[in-house]
Amino acid sequence: xxxxxxxxxxxxxxxxxxxxxxxxxxxxxxxxxxxxxxxxxxxxxxxxxxxxxxxxxxxxxxxxxxxxxxxxxxxxxxxxxxxxxxxxxxxxxxxxxxxxxxxxxxxxxxxxxxxxxxxxxxxxxxxxxxxxxxxxxxxxxxxxxxxxxxxxxxxxxxxxxxxxxxxxxxxxxxxxxxxxxxxxxxxxxxxxxxxxxxxxxxxxxxxxxxxxxxxxxxxxxxxxxxxxxxxxxxxxxxxxxxxxxxxxxxxxxxxxxxxxxxxxxxxxxxxxxxxxxxxxxxxxxxxxxxxxxxxxxxxxxxxxxxxxxxxxxxxxxxxxxxxxxxxxxxxxxxxxxxxxxxxxxxxx
Numbered sequence: 001x002x003x004x005x006x007x008x009x010x011x012x013x014x015x016x017x018x019x020x021x022x023x024x025x026x027x028x029x030x031x032x033x034x035x036x037x038x039x040x041x042x043x044x045x046x047x048x049x050x051x052x053x054x055x056x057x058x059x060x061x062x063x064x065x066x067x068x069x070x071x072x073x074x075x076x077x078x079x080x081x082x083x084x085x086x087x088x089x090x091x092x093x094x095x096x097x098x099x100x101x102x103x104x105x106x107x108x109x110x111x112x113x114x115x116x117x118x119x120x121x122x123x124x125x126x127x128x129x130x131x132x133x134x135x136x137x138x139x140x141x142x143x144x145x146x147x148x149x150x151x152x153x154x155x156x157x158x159x160x161x162x163x164x165x166x167x168x169x170x171x172x173x174x175x176x177x178x179x180x181x182x183x184x185x186x187x188x189x190x191x192x193x194x195x196x197x198x199x200x201x202x203x204x205x206x207x208x209x210x211x212x213x214x215x216x217x218x219x220x221x222x223x224x225x226x227x228x229x230x231x232x233x234x235x236x237x238x239x240x241x242x243x244x245x246x247x248x249x250x251x252x253x254x255x256x257x258x259x260x261x262x263x264x265x266x267x268x269x270x271x272x273x274x275x276x277x278x279x280x281x282x283x284x285x286x287x288x289x290x291x292x293x294x295x296x297x298x299x300x301x302x303x304x305x306x307x308x309x310x311x312x313x314x315x316x317x318x319x320x321x322x323x324x325x326x327x328x329x330x331x332x333x334x335x336x337x338x339x340x341x342x343x344x345x346x347x348x
Contacts, residue, residue: 056327057336059083065331068148070100071163079178082337085187088171092203097140098168105132110146187224195234239264258292267295286324299329314339
């Protein structure tokens with residue numbers, strides 16, 4: 001028997017989401033892309049406005065539901081699926097290049113363990129349990145010999161070992177090509193990973209990120225770029241150096257001061273568990289953020305890891321869209337886009 005999940009039933013059932021900790025192969029079209037002239041990023045606030053008609057679809061690490069994360073085919077697939085933004089997580093190499101990895105340790109998302117020549121690079125570092133290989137111990141040339149692999153054991157591994165590790169510059173170039181080919185705006189949403197840690201090693205995240213954006217003219221007000229971080233220090237500093245929108249990432253609600261965040265950021269990126277009470281009602285987080293002029297872009301929506309209370313991915317997206325989020329981070333941009341299209345059809 002199929003049970004229809006009404007909004008009331010979903011709200012009531014969502015206590016599992018709030019209390020239960022539910023968060024937890026294709027090639028790029030190189031022939032056409034090579035011939036496409038890179039388009040400048042349109043100076044338009046439409047994609048960066050709290051009054052956007054519908055929530056933004058942010059491709060979390062590309063399309064990791066289908067392909068290894070942070071790869072050219074993964075980003076390309078996410079864009080084709082209808083993502084508004086693609087998200088590159090940024091870490092440094094030994095020689096100061098920004099590469100795109102979710103973590104500075106490499107074992108979970110690359111085949112570094114298969115490279116005998118790097119066996120002696122395995123080490124222990126503060127903040128990470130056990131031995132691993134770390135991006136800051138490799139030059140860019142060495143990183144380019146590695147290949148990406150799927151981070152989740154439960155997902156398809158057919159593309160493991162096929163795709164190289166990208167630089168931030170290469171992700172920007174990919175987005176530029178897709179703007180020309182798709183005929184629509186595509187934004188980028190970089191995250192500065194461990195900025196304090198990298199600063200302690202002598203790396204300057206702020207200058208590195210802003211210089212790459214400036215190089216292609218994507219640093220101007222109105223550009224479809226968000227810069228995000230879990231550390232407020234770098235965002236406070238960036239506020240004095242750029243007018244691009246900044247996003248404060250949040251995993252816990254304790255001690256969150258929306259008015260203070262609004263002095264240095266344009267929005268918050270909370271864990272989705274912070275948005276609903278055990279009875280499924282709003283915690284007031286979204287309302288407080290909006291009252292301070294902040295956007296709300298929660299993470300992470302994974303269609304293959306749904307909380308049991310939701311019958312399907314659309315039900316989960318609908319629930320959070322109804323709560324009033326301004327965008328969502330998802331591993332499945334196609335499902336998010338389909339949910340938005342279905343909502344638009346229902347509303348006539």
